[in-house]
Amino acid sequence: MTKKRSLGVExxxxxxDLETRRLTPLAQAMLDRLPEEGFAAELQRSVVETNSTPLEDLADVRAEIVRLRQALVAAGEPLGVGVIASGTTPLAGVEGFTISPGERYQYLSDSYQFLAQEQLICGAQVHVEIDDRDVAVLAAQRVEPWLPVLLALSASSPYWQDADTGYASSRALAWQRWPTAGPVGPFKNAEEYDQTADDLVASGVIEDRGMVYFDIRLSAHVPTVELRVCDSCPLADDVVLLAGLFRALITRESEAVLNGEPPKGEERLALLRAANWRAARSGLEDDLLSPITSRPSSAPQVITWMLDDLRPALEEIGDWELVSELADEALRRGSSASRQRGALAQNGRPQDAVDLLLRETRMA
Structure with a gap:
């Protein structure tokens, strides 16, 4: 069996606010009730982040995700607040748009103006262990055509400033406005990747390498490659599904690089951007673009084909049974975006969509 690469999830x-269901700038008050390890502030005062420890087994990853979420819930309840894991919220509120204190956050606000001030979006990031940076750069580019499918599975942000955007992931569109967001490469090796990162810093457009926001990027500090396209997911099982699929992709494509195998298809930037847009628009409820042919097929067809294609890698890692089961459940439920719209449609109350997100986020 192939060695399982360790995973980390952010x-x-x-x-x-549990009474109004609107955003409230009380993230720091929650953090004051939590240990420093595993929890952090974000750019907006109404956003809080968790960071899991690196683990190998997906069941352990899930347990860690649930543990961190339950700690957030416990810290928030005495303050009259709750947390929702979604790309955006059905109910915003003026108080939600408040920049956190600190030099870095002030720099972001001053430099990027409305991009930072409107950065009221949440994502789920997955880090996968990979020691060889040259292999990591090449594998990342081979994995990139598959990322829109992962975005579709995570889509949880149909609303922006109290209105339905018509998209399953409005977060994905908002995120692409940042100057370094988007596809990675093309790079031949880690040296080219690092030089580009250094050149971006030298350009003055970003302050440091931490602001290289490629859809899939190499960590500047630890030997991992990071998935960055996904919305936050209210259900912990969906995060585990994304982690398992991403690890399988990285594992397979890393081995293909080492074996000198050519990529399955030619990466074309325009089609990759189109696939990302299609995933943000559709979620799981309409067509996606095939990672190989760039032709439209229903989301269930594309995801089923992806699972079949990844099955040898998933079986070798030991994740096939769990990942395939979680994928089946995700397709049966539909996207979080669709579930939120359904909750709101019942009585026309956006509060009902928030309540759904609160329940799903705290589910064990």
Whole structure:
């Protein structure tokens, strides 16, 4: 059996008032009730982040995600606040748009103006262990055509400033406005990647390498490659599904690089951007673009084909049974975006969509 690469998960959560269901800038008050390890502030005072410890087994990853979420819930309840894991919120509120204190956050606000001031979006990031940076750069580019499918599975942000955007992931569109967001490469090796990162810093457009926001990027500090396209997911199982699929992709493509195998398809930037847009628009409820042919098919067809294609890697890692089961459940439920719209449609109350997100986020 192939050695399981360790995984780490970062999740961002929106902090909401349990009475009004609107955003509230009380993230720091929650953090004051939590240990420093595993929890952090974000750019907006109504957003809080969790960071899991690196783990190998997906069941352990899930347990860690649930543990961190339950700690957030416990810290928030005495303050009258809760957390929702979604890309955006059905109910915003003026108080939600408040920049956190600190030099870095002030720099972001001063430099990027409305991009930072409107950065009221939350994502789920997955880090996968990989020691060889040259292999990591090449594998990341081979994995990139598959990322829109992962975005579709995570889509949880249909609303922006109290209105339905018509998209399953409005967060994905908002995120792409940042100057270094988007596809990675093309790079031949880690040296080219690092030189580009250094050149971006030298340009003055970003302050440091931490602001290189490629859809999939190499860590500047630890030997990992990071998935950055996904919305925050209210259900912990969906985060585990994304982690398992991403690890399988990185594992397979890293081995293909080492074996000198050519990529399955030619990466074309325009089609990759189109696939990302399609995933943000559709979620799981409409067509996606095939990672290989760039032709439209229903989301269930694309995801089923992706699972079949990844099955040898998933079986070798030992994740096939769990990942395939979680994928089936995700397709049966539909996207979080669709579930939120359904909750709101019942009585026309956006509060009901927030309540759904609160329940799903705290589910064990």
């Amino acid at each position: 999740e961002e959560f929106l902090v909401v």
